[in-house]
Amino acid sequence: MAAGERIPGTPRYRHHLLKNPGTEPFLPNFLLKEWIAGSVFLLGFILWVVFNPMDVGPKANPDDTSFIPVPDWYFYFLYQILKYFPGNYEVFGTVVLPLVGALLLLFAPWLDVSKARHPYKRPLATASMVLVTFLCIWLTNEAAVQHRAEVAAEQGGGVSAGLPVLPKVPASQIHLVDTTMPGYEIFSHTCAGCHGASGEGGFGPPVYAIGKYWNEQQLYDFVIKGMGQMPPRGGLSSDAEVRKVVEWLAKQKG
Amino acid sequence: MLKKAYDWIDERLNVTPLWRDVADHEVPAHVNPAIKMSAFVYCFGGLTFLVITTQILSGMFLAMYYTPDITNAWYSVKYITDEVLLGNVVRGMHFWGASLVIIMMFLHMLRVFFTGAYKAPRELNWVVGVLLFFVVLGFGFTGYLLPWDQKAYWATAVGSQLAGTVPWIGPYLQTLLLGSHTVGALTLTRFFAIHVFFLPAALLVLLALHFIMIRAQHIAGPL
Numbered sequence A: 001m002a003a004g005e006r007i008p009g010t011p012r013y014r015h016h017l018l019k020n021p022g023t024e025p026f027l028p029n030f031l032l033k034e035w036i037a038g039s040v041f042l043l044g045f046i047l048w049v050v051f052n053p054m055d056v057g058p059k060a061n062p063d064d065t066s067f068i069p070v071p072d073w074y075f076y077f078l079y080q081i082l083k084y085f086p087g088n089y090e091v092f093g094t095v096v097l098p099l100v101g102a103l104l105l106l107f108a109p110w111l112d113v114s115k116a117r118h119p120y121k122r123p124l125a126t127a128s129m130v131l132v133t134f135l136c137i138w139l140t141n142e143a144a145v146q147h148r149a150e151v152a153a154e155q156g157g158g159v160s161a162g163l164p165v166l167p168k169v170p171a172s173q174i175h176l177v178d179t180t181m182p183g184y185e186i187f188s189h190t191c192a193g194c195h196g197a198s199g200e201g202g203f204g205p206p207v208y209a210i211g212k213y214w215n216e217q218q219l220y221d222f223v224i225k226g227m228g229q230m231p232p233r234g235g236l237s238s239d240a241e242v243r244k245v246v247e248w249l250a251k252q253k254g
Numbered sequence B: 001m002l003k004k005a006y007d008w009i010d011e012r013l014n015v016t017p018l019w020r021d022v023a024d025h026e027v028p029a030h031v032n033p034a035i036k037m038s039a040f041v042y043c044f045g046g047l048t049f050l051v052i053t054t055q056i057l058s059g060m061f062l063a064m065y066y067t068p069d070i071t072n073a074w075y076s077v078k079y080i081t082d083e084v085l086l087g088n089v090v091r092g093m094h095f096w097g098a099s100l101v102i103i104m105m106f107l108h109m110l111r112v113f114f115t116g117a118y119k120a121p122r123e124l125n126w127v128v129g130v131l132l133f134f135v136v137l138g139f140g141f142t143g144y145l146l147p148w149d150q151k152a153y154w155a156t157a158v159g160s161q162l163a164g165t166v167p168w169i170g171p172y173l174q175t176l177l178l179g180s181h182t183v184g185a186l187t188l189t190r191f192f193a194i195h196v197f198f199l200p201a202a203l204l205v206l207l208a209l210h211f212i213m214i215r216a217q218h219i220a221g222p223l
């Protein structure tokens, strides 16, 4: 138990501190303001979460070796380093460089021993950290760009640049909704030949959750025009039929 | 009534000095954004802690539905995402929060570095900070496998292969990570245990050390 006099009473604002401007007590003065800043931060976070709903990728399948592995983005810089040390030099990327980096960071206080604290007064330390920061950002971006290109090249019957790309998923994991609508009927007869019976893709790209990216009007405009190997109206003869298909397709959100 | 209850407890346990010590702690002007706007960089540590708190809370709720075995893990995550009330939001908080912790922690580290706050006498707290960084990366690595989707499976497959390339100890390290020779049932239970028991324990100990040291040494003075 902490020693000291028992001070009766609940928290009170300490007015006498006003003659000592600059510092303020942690509670309640500082924490109350801090709390407001924290709430704004949390609100922004929650809004982000709500407007970026989660989905689940296809279930793990050890037999499908065609999947392009990728770590979460904050490991990209390590992952990217590996690519510069192929073959026998691999150990530089997997062990040497990360280990040296980690040790430098861990022992920074004993490497930069001058008394000076201002960043301008210790140019070597400051410049190194700025450099490392930019290097990490660059490596991360490089890995992201390369991964996107790999995925695009992999997608059989890939899509033209600028179109939404749906991940390939086995047909058994797709749950189409509202299959009683007339649009589903038309899809099965016409579009399924290229896009698969469950929209899992085939000659054409997967479309099973295209409604997540495009609304009905955007889909209508796209299908009417067609693009590349995709025939105008998707091979249908009337605009009214296209309208029915996209009405159903827009509801498929994965 | 509340005051009576408080006094009753206080007379017996003398709790006032405990919180008065924290409450009366003077917050210096140079770290207070209300006085100098540019002091917001001193908030990054606190914000990291805030996000870590939300991670712990959202993680506790996810654990109510998540099933750490290879037949059910993916379905349990799908169930959380599509069926459970607010499941998508809680999972989203945990998913995006993981990235946010990394970002805030990195910013916090940069602020400590550029203000030279790691210099004597605060070397040990810097070391604790770097260890915290590794623990948080460990959370990211183990958590990534838990949904048991294709991304999870293949990232861990590659990650463990890389561990296998470490000279001498590589094969042992790989077996230690995987629990067998490939990513499988044992890997998932192992990563789950690390993610929800081992790493949180390490995190809480390190955080306690971090905060005790900050209190003992005060925040570094103005530049």
Ligand code: HEM
Binding pocket: B041, B042, B043, B044, B045, B046, B048, B049, B052, B105, B108, B109, B111, B112, B117, B118, B122, B125, B126, B128, B129, B130, B132, B133, B136, B210, B214, B218, B219, B220
């Ligand atoms: C789990 C993540 C972490 C949390 C929650 C955390 C929290 C905090 C908080 C609240 C402070 C008070 C000052 C401020 O907010 O800027 C602080 C100070 C400090 N942190 Fe962290 N921190 C974390 C990770 C790190 C890391 C990765 C490092 C460095 C590698 C680090 C090194 C330090 C040092 C040296 C101080 C003292 C700074 C001073 O006296 O000015 N911390 N930390």
